[in-house]
Amino acid sequence: RTLGSRETLWNVTLENEKQLGRNYTLAMWTRPDSYWFGNITSPGDLLSKEHSSTTVWTQDCNTANGLNDKSAILGRQAAGIMFKAYSRFYNTKTITTYIKDRMANAERYLLAVAQEAQLQVERLNFWSLPNMDGMLLASGKVCFIVLYWCPASGIKRPNMCPNDSKNKRR
Incomplete structure (x- = not known):
């Protein structure tokens, strides 16, 4: 359900981009039960990194051998891939053996999607996504x-x- 909701919101975002005539440079997801202890890291710092458009940033803990799926910041190209993880999971034409072999849980599935798309994955310390x-x-x-x-x-x-x-x- 969470992945489906994220994809629905992403589709609305794409419509907003069309109406505005411009694209977002970063996107973020977070779960509704997240309690925030402070501000996120500076988006400018993330955007200044090489390959920021194709990077997925998540917390460096509770990864379940994949991507911590509670909160993530995504570069624009990475967002276009990661926010479509729900339909990809249910589309037998696009789900590959590479992904099937690695999807023991949601965290591992998301990491496999990122790896297959050759996205950069960066783990942030707790205080960057607190x-x-x-x-x-x-x-x-x-x-x-x-x-x-x-x-x-x-x-x-x-x-x-x-x-x-x-x-x-x-």
């Missing part, structure tokens, strides 16, 4: 899913969600 999965409790406080906590972030272990089966994994 977010984690959060949940708003009835008390008004935010708790975090321990499974998605990035220990390398330097954040003291935040308030973890109670009675969550995912919290028992770390």
Whole structure:
């Protein structure tokens, strides 16, 4: 569902580009349950890098041996490929053996799509994309899913969600 929603929004973006007569240089996806601890890295810094148009930037933790799919910043050409991952998955004419052999989970599937398209993949430290999965409790406080906590972030272990089966994994 998440990949499908991303693709739908990307198609709207393409229509906006036509109406504006110009293309975006970067695109971003993030999940609706992301809790942000600060600002993202400077888009100007990303755009100044060689091959920025064909680069996918994601967090360097919780990769599940693929791309951390929680939040990503994508150069324009990379966005055109990665935001189409949903229809590619269901189109038997475009799904290749290379991808089929590597899609044990969403993270690995996305990495295989990027690799097959020869996109650059760069892992950013936590503070360049400072977010984690959060949940708003009835008390008004935010708790975090321990499974998605990035220990390398330097954040003291935040308030973890109670009675969550995912919290028992770390």
